[in-house]
Amino acid sequence: MIFIALDNLTQLSGILGFISISISWLYGFIVLFKYIKTKERMLLYFFLAVIFTVSPWYPSGLGYIYWLITNEEIIYPVYVLLGTIGVPIALIAWLQIYMPTLHRKQNRIVSLIIVGLSIVFYIYVFVFLFAFADPVDSLIGIKRSAIDIDYKGFVLGFLAFSLLVSTITGNDFSIVSLKVKDNPVVRWKGRFLIISFNLFAIGAIGDGFIELTPITLIIFRMFLVLANTFYYIGFILPKWMKKILHLK
Structure with a gap:
């Protein structure tokens, strides 16, 4: 058993990571409760998207809590799986909101492409984690601290691809909502969503x-928290926000 110490910046990263994912879980489970009551499929997709969009920060936040309890770091394979396995789920879930709404005819082909890429991604991760005597970290990710990692190879490429696709489609979805002239509720949703997608992109790239x-760590993690908050408000537009905006 090896006990490790974390420097102040690493501990700050862990604390902010845990706050970020906790807030995302809060919004996600509020939506999940709504889905259980209404059985509206879009709510299930939103739940999956909001929960797993922040999965790259799971190792940081959960790794910090694990360190507080055990004074050890999460083993490398578990660390990588925590941070990567949810990303394709988040992307697919978001596209199941976006594509049927704006591009129904192309939904099937786009879904097949994304699912295919996701399968390749999973195969890549599992092969280089488990097929050899030791994980090939140069092709997956090199840890820069006990709870932070620099992803490499196809893992980094897929994460960048997912961020690019979600940012482009998210802005498209938001702009279409902003152009709806006869429905102020939809326009407000568009405003919140366009802020959300761009804050998340800036925060993720900066982080x-x-x-x-x-x-800078505080700023970029705050962007992530705000992005998830605006994402929740823009998608659900809860009653308290409608009241603030004087919307019926």
Whole structure:
């Protein structure tokens, strides 16, 4: 048993990571409760999207809690699976909201392509995690601390692809909503959603590709929290927000 110490920046990353995923889970389970009551399929897709969109931050947040309890780090294969296995689910779930709404005729072919790429992604991850004597971290990801990692190879490519697709389609979905002239509720949803998708893109890129300091780490993780908040408001537009906006 090896006990490890975490520096202040790593601990801050873990704390902020746990806050981010906790808030996402909160929104997700509110929506899941609505789905259980209404059986509306779109709500299930939203639940899956909001829960798994933040899965790349699961190792940071959950890894920190694990360290607090055990004073050890999560083993590498579990760490990688926590951070990657939910990403295709989030992308597929979001596209099952986007495609049937705006591009119903292309839904089947797009879904097949994304599912195919996701299968390739899973095969890649599992092969380089388990097919050899040791995980090939140079083709999966190299840990920069006990709870943070720099992804490599096809893993990094797929994560970037997922972010690009979700940002482009999310902005398209939002812009279409903004153009609905006779429904102020839909227009407000579009405003919240366009903020959400772009905040998430900025936060994810900053968190993943910029050298972090305590200040930049706080800023980018705050972007992620705000992105999920605006995503929830934009998709659901709860009664309390309608009241603030004086909407019926």
